Amino acid sequence: MKTIKFLFGALLFVTLSAFTWNNFNAGYKVGDVATDFSLKNVDNKKVSLNDYKDAKGFIVVFTCNHCPYAIAYEDRIIALDKKYKALGYPVIAINPNNPAVQPKDSFDLMKERAKEKGFTFPYLFDEGQKIYPQYGATKTPHVYLLQKTKEGNIVKYIGAIDDNSNDETAVKTKYVENAVNSLLEGKEIEVKTTKAIGCSIKA
């Protein structure tokens, strides 16, 4: 009986440690190779980064339907895609939330929102919430700028779209645009990570 208790205790310890480790150390840093994925788009077709043969990279945005910060940035995300798709950096939007926890982020409502807003980019559903933890996204919106290389898609920038979520007209620094422009010009990105307030991802 004692052995069983001990084994159970040991197992519990290992499980808890693994859980803690995952929570605090997971996620990409600038310079890491980002995983590809195959996720369902709002048109029911699967989308992978590998499908984009001509892309130079990707603006991956973890975003969702319900979060006021995500909503505040919808038009700016569309503008990013319109501007940079032609230059080789399309937007790939991913909803990381579990609809069982946040019903407003269901796949059906994603379809509705994409149609309402006229999204020009894929809006993918991270079914089972498997991709966002690998990237280390913690909130919406949360941007990962990737550059395609022979070694894979390298993370070049992580963070916010710009420095004012409330008011687009008061934006002073467009972090994502500056980063993509630097990549296009073959220059070093000046600001590689930023932080912003966002809605925690509901897993």
Add this chain to the structure above:
Amino acid sequence: MKRIVLILGLFATTVFGQASTNTILPIKSYSFNGIEVHSYDFKSFEGFLNKKDETTYVINFWATWCLPCVKELPYFEKLNQNYKDKKVKVLLVSLDMPKKIESNLIPFMLKKKLQAEVIHLDDPDANAWIEKVATNWSGSIPATVMYNATSRKFYERSFTYVELENELKTIIK
């Protein structure tokens, strides 16, 4: 010599003058249905994060639209009630958009009959201040700071009442 005395005098006034004024001035105040909410930019808000007195402060960053925040608010209210005689103060820092203060925040406070002090933080350049709250904060809410003169902790997570109370117990003597 006179000049030196004058300079010293000015210096003393500046230093001690600042130390004695312990009031933190809001950038704007909103009032609706008899409830007043003060709004601070980060520079003024920072004073709430660095008080040096006998009290333990529990500062919760939240918003009315944030489901997990709203879910844990009653636990912060309960903590505030249960520990009010033990030099513990709960401060609820709303990150609602400024234009939603009168339409959402104040009606929410009335509906939930919030007893803990609610203030509003209005500083859109979050990248400049998130790390000043806690270097390991990614920026998602709910998030909570607990501190007193000897100890400071930060949590980017949700709490149950028991979890919240257990964390408080680790820093109050």
